[in-house]
Amino acid sequence: MIKVTNLKKSYGDLEVLKGLDVHIKEREVVVVIGPSGSGKSTFLRCLNLLEDFNEGEVIIDGFNLKDKNIDINKVREEVGMVFQRFNLFPHMTVLDNITLAPVKVRKWSMEKAKQKALELLVKVGLQDKAHVYPDSLSGGQAQRVAIARALAMEPKVMLFDEPTSALDPEMVGEVLAVMKQLAQEGMTMVVVTHEMGFAREVGDRVIFMDGGYIIEEGKPSEIFDNPKHERTKSFLSKVL
Amino acid sequence: MDFRFDIIAEYAPFFLKGVLLTIGLSIIAIIVGSILGLVIGLGKISSKQLVRLPFEWYINFFRGTPLFVQILLVHFGLMPMLFPQPNPIISASVSLSLNAAAYIAEIFRAGIQSIDRGQMEAARSLGMTHVQAMSYIILPQALKRMIPPFGNEFIVLIKDSSLAAIIAAPELMYWGRAAQGQYYRVWEPYLTVALIYLVLTLSLSKLLHYLERRYSAK
Ligand SMILES: Nc1ncnc2c1ncn2[C@@H]1O[C@H](COP(=O)(O)OP(=O)(O)OP(=O)(O)O)[C@@H](O)[C@H]1O
Ligand SMILES: [Mg+2]
Numbered sequence: 001m002i003k004v005t006n007l008k009k010s011y012g013d014l015e016v017l018k019g020l021d022v023h024i025k026e027r028e029v030v031v032v033i034g035p036s037g038s039g040k041s042t043f044l045r046c047l048n049l050l051e052d053f054n055e056g057e058v059i060i061d062g063f064n065l066k067d068k069n070i071d072i073n074k075v076r077e078e079v080g081m082v083f084q085r086f087n088l089f090p091h092m093t094v095l096d097n098i099t100l101a102p103v104k105v106r107k108w109s110m111e112k113a114k115q116k117a118l119e120l121l122v123k124v125g126l127q128d129k130a131h132v133y134p135d136s137l138s139g140g141q142a143q144r145v146a147i148a149r150a151l152a153m154e155p156k157v158m159l160f161d162e163p164t165s166a167l168d169p170e171m172v173g174e175v176l177a178v179m180k181q182l183a184q185e186g187m188t189m190v191v192v193t194h195e196m197g198f199a200r201e202v203g204d205r206v207i208f209m210d211g212g213y214i215i216e217e218g219k220p221s222e223i224f225d226n227p228k229h230e231r232t233k234s235f236l237s238k239v240l
Numbered sequence: 241m242d243f244r245f246d247i248i249a250e251y252a253p254f255f256l257k258g259v260l261l262t263i264g265l266s267i268i269a270i271i272v273g274s275i276l277g278l279v280i281g282l283g284k285i286s287s288k289q290l291v292r293l294p295f296e297w298y299i300n301f302f303r304g305t306p307l308f309v310q311i312l313l314v315h316f317g318l319m320p321m322l323f324p325q326p327n328p329i330i331s332a333s334v335s336l337s338l339n340a341a342a343y344i345a346e347i348f349r350a351g352i353q354s355i356d357r358g359q360m361e362a363a364r365s366l367g368m369t370h371v372q373a374m375s376y377i378i379l380p381q382a383l384k385r386m387i388p389p390f391g392n393e394f395i396v397l398i399k400d401s402s403l404a405a406i407i408a409a410p411e412l413m414y415w416g417r418a419a420q421g422q423y424y425r426v427w428e429p430y431l432t433v434a435l436i437y438l439v440l441t442l443s444l445s446k447l448l449h450y451l452e453r454r455y456s457a458k
Contacts, residue, residue, distance in 0.1 A: 050361055077367035087362035091380050100376060101366035146362075153366060 140171030273340025281348030
């Protein structure tokens with residue numbers, strides 16, 4: 001589903017990604033962990049070209065992102081993204097937030113989009129919030145709406161960039177529960193998070209990044225219980 | 241000092257005609273200026289430097305030179321190249337519009353750039369094109385924030401349109417000068433004209449306050 005080869009990315013002189021190789025299969029849930037500034041967000045944002053990269057190859061759902069002939073918007077239709085700070089559209093109701101892209105991008109009828117949106121709101125447990133504006137939602141509710149908004153496009157892959165880091169602790173659980181359900185339904189997911197419990201329980205694979213490199217990857221049990229690399233050990237000793 | 245109300249009475253119909261043209265000129269300039277200003281403002285925030293450059297210089301020129309000079313350039317320079325008989329009202333409309341476009345472009349730019357980057361990223365990550373993201377997500381939010389500076393520009397335009405008197409566009413100030421020239425009286429025509437401008441700008445600013453409150457409530 002996703003094949004990343006020798007991915008390199010710099011901001012000016014600062015090399016942030018120094019050659020990443022990652023293969024992600026369909027239905028796989030990959031959790032990316034690592035210290036602040038290690039390039040996790042940058043990696044994720046290269047997967048839907050929110051950031052352009054300098055070198056290497058990213059093939060996603062059969063599209064080669066460096067191919068000049070592909071329509072990047074077509075790729076993004078298949079790759080949903082959830083942000084740390086939700087980024088809901090504040091001038092629209094929850095329902096309009098969710099239906100906008102299916103109607104304007106996928107060209108669905110309003111009726112179909114609405115029906116899908118209401119289904120998704122039920123799924124994330126917010127069916128009673130369809131007609132409110134985002135500023136009346138709690139952080140946890142807002143993030144669940146953001147997930148529903150991304151899912152409304154029926155993407156094949158979902159990217160999550162620290163979806164619970166901006167939340168009050170008591171709201172983290174409700175968002176993780178939605179993500180866990182999604183994983184169980186077979187969604188292909190790449191999740192950057194500091195929630196090690198989630199990584200262990202839901203992740204099929206954990207990738208540990210540091211300094212722009214993938215230092216170590218493997219099954220959650222391998223990484224958490226038996227890290228091979230010194231840097232992985234010292235990182236885990238700080239966060240666990 | 242005696243105050244000759246008869247002059248004001250005699251000129252009242254002209255002042256009325258003049259004020260209508262003043263309002264007309266300002267409205268034309270704010271509308272044309274907004275359309276041009278949107279294009280110029282979007283051009284100025286382009287990521288390509290070569291695209292940005294002409295728009296930056298358009299703004300530099302029209303904000304960095306006196307409107308007075310621009311009106312003269314348009315009326316005596318540009319217009320004769322296009323029409324055999326330049327019409328002062330058209331010249332005034334054109335120069336005010338071009339000038340307003342530069343200021344409104346900056347209002348658009350600031351409004352757009354005040355919207356959190358995450359909004360554009362969220363829109364693009366859903367597969368929207370740049371144009372779709374701008375029109376459904378960024379501009380609707382930016383427009384709300386633009387109401388106060390936009391209203392301010394409208395007020396400036398009402399006052400600055402008085403400069404069109406210099407090319408004999410018969411707006412309010414033109415008639416003020418005409419009355420002054422006919423009777424060699426200063427206070428009556430100019431105070432009257434000043435008062436009319438004041439009424440226009442104050443009513444407009446009241447209206448804007450009302451709009452602002454209404455829109456920020458929602
Ligand atoms: N737009 C940018 N311009 C310049 N440097 C940037 C930019 N975005 C990120 N960086 C730098 O790139 C490096 C990696 O950033 P990135 O956001 O990918 O890290 P991260 O692993 O997601 O960290 P965190 O856990 O804090 O979110 C950091 O040193 C950061 O300062
Ligand atoms: Mg990050």
